[in-house]
Amino acid sequence: MSDVDPVGARTRAEFMLLLRRRREVAGLSYRQLERRARQDGGTLPPSTVATMLRRSTLPGPELIATFVRACGADGGEVAAWLSTRARIASAGTSGGVTEPPEPGVVVPRQLPPGVPGLVGRRSALAELDAADSGLVVVTGGPGVGKTALAVHWAHRARNRFPDGQLHVDLRDCPSTGAALANLLVGLGVQAGAVPADDRQAAALFRSVVADRRVLLLLDGATSAEQVRPLRPGAAGSCTVVTSRDRLVGLAVHDSARVVEVPPLDREHAVRLLAQALGERRVAAELSAACRLAALCDRLPLALRLAATAVDHTSATPIADLVAELLVDPFGALAVHADLRLDAAFDLSYRALDPVCRRVFRLLGTLPGAVDTAVVASAADLPLSEARGVLRRLVDGHLVVRGEADSHTVRGLLREYARGLGAPARHETAAA
Structure with a gap:
């Protein structure tokens, strides 16, 4: 008998773990098991063994007997494996040991379609x-x-x-x-x-x-x-x-x-625009395309919205969209009621607690980068609380932390924060 004894197994998971252990003790590859089974008059394809050992489904008695015999089991050990298998199978249908339902044979392939033309990653x-x-x-x-x-x-x-x-x-x-x-x-x-x-x-x-x-x-x-x-x-x-x-x-x-995942660098941001608008068009207005990429903060979503906005009127120069972005960035990128960049920002903002929302809006009104003490004073918060709020905003990728304890809201996020309005000094409710 092997030192792997199946008698104590109470569930399929334990039984299958011991079955895998039996092969490890025998020290046999799938090919070696196949040859041994053939010599004994049986069949044991490597693919069958691999599938059997990988899944939690209880194998059939004949397959188990063939497998353990190929692993070197004698008649008494084979009987022990089959008896344990019968007990576990019976318990699973008679209310004894609770077992997970058998999964279906279909292997799940649930991935959504990929975005074509991924660049810069x-x-x-x-x-x-x-x-x-x-x-x-x-x-x-x-x-x-x-x-x-x-x-x-x-x-x-x-x-x-x-x-x-x-x-x-x-x-x-x-x-x-x-x-x-x-x-x-x-x-x-x-x-x-x-x-x-x-x-x-x-x-x-x-x-x-x-x-x-x-x-x-x-x-x-x-x-x-x-x-x-x-x-x-x-x-x-x-x-x-x-x-x-x-x-x-x-x-x-x-x-x-x-x-x-950072914003794209300038080269790949322009390349994304070229994929959407055409290489020739971007090359002809390269300076405007670079400016457009910068105004979009090199965010793939903003760049795709910008490309869609330009393409709606293909005769319009890229430079015209640049001029619109300078005046009203979110309006210029609003190509459809359901496709708005500020809607994407809304999801992050709404996930914040009321104090974080207030400080985020406050940072949109403060010039440049400010340190924690300035934020604490402006928001009327204890220094320790201001530090924790800023940490949460940084972890949420709404605020950038720079050197020497400086914090700032950049680009389109700053425009978004400004658009939300300046908070009252003692405001506590959600905006």
């Missing part, structure tokens, strides 16, 4: 490539292209995760339970079998994806607490989270890798 893509598994937070300010980057990388890396790619837009999920239900149903669990209790649903999710290699893309997270119940427990899986906040709690407590 080589460094960030390399960071994501280095994160083959674990937890990654893709973070940056509004309109910087976090989702486009994450989706682009996920499509490029999908072959690393043969057991599926899952996607949840957390902005459309009213609760953790709704997000878990979406994930479980995507993995083949019947909707009626999803527990109503969030902790049980999270445990079921981890059970279903155990021993699988899946990619999970969580888009639009607002807090670490929102992410933690949705993480697979399997070491070979990867969770990519996009967020406007740095989610420092995930970096500190969950060893998350943080990938910062």
Whole structure:
């Protein structure tokens, strides 16, 4: 008998863990197992073994017997494996040990379509490539292209995760339970079998994806607490989270890798305009295109809106849009009622608490960069509270921290803050 004894296994997960351990003890490759099974008159293709050991589904008795015999099991050990399998299978249908429902055979492929023509993200893509598994937070300010980057990388890396790619837009999920239900149903669990209790649903999710290699893309997270119940427990899986906040709690407590997505540099910002408007047109008005890129803060969303605004009247020179941006940037980029840059900024602003909103609007009225003491005095806050507020604004990518404790709101965000209006000195309610 091997030192791997299946008799004590009570669940499928424990049984499958012991089954994998049996091969490790035997020290045999999939090809060696295939040859041994053939010598014994059986068949055991390597692909079958790989699938069996990767999934949490309980294998059939004949496959288990063939596998453990190829691993060197004698008749008594084979009988022990089959007896344990029968007991676990019976418990799963008779109300004994609670087991997760069997997932469906369809491997989830839920990634949204990628944005064509992604430019200027080589460094960030390399960071994501280095994160083959674990937890990654893709973070940056509004309109910087976090989702486009994450989706682009996920499509490029999908072959690393043969057991599926899952996607949840957390902005459309009213609760953790709704997000878990979406994930479980995507993995083949019947909707009626999803527990109503969030902790049980999270445990079921981890059970279903155990021993699988899946990619999970969580888009639009607002807090670490929102992410933690949705993480697979399997070491070979990867969770990519996009967020406007740095989610420092995930970096500190969950060893998350943080990938910062900055605005494009000037070269790639102009290249994005050239993709949308045509190389010849941008080359003919290169100076205006460079100015347009700068006025758009080199944000991909703003640049695409600007390209759409110019293209609506293709005879209009790029320089004319530049002149409009200098007067009314958000009006010039409002190409449609549902496509507004300030709407993207609204999402970040509304996520702030009332004090952070007030300080953000205040920074829009203060000239240049100011230090914490100036902000504390202007906002009538204790220095320690002002420091915490500024830290939250920096983590949310609404304020830039410079050298010597200086803070500023730049470019379009400053125009946005000014447009919100100056706050009253003692205001506490949300704007």
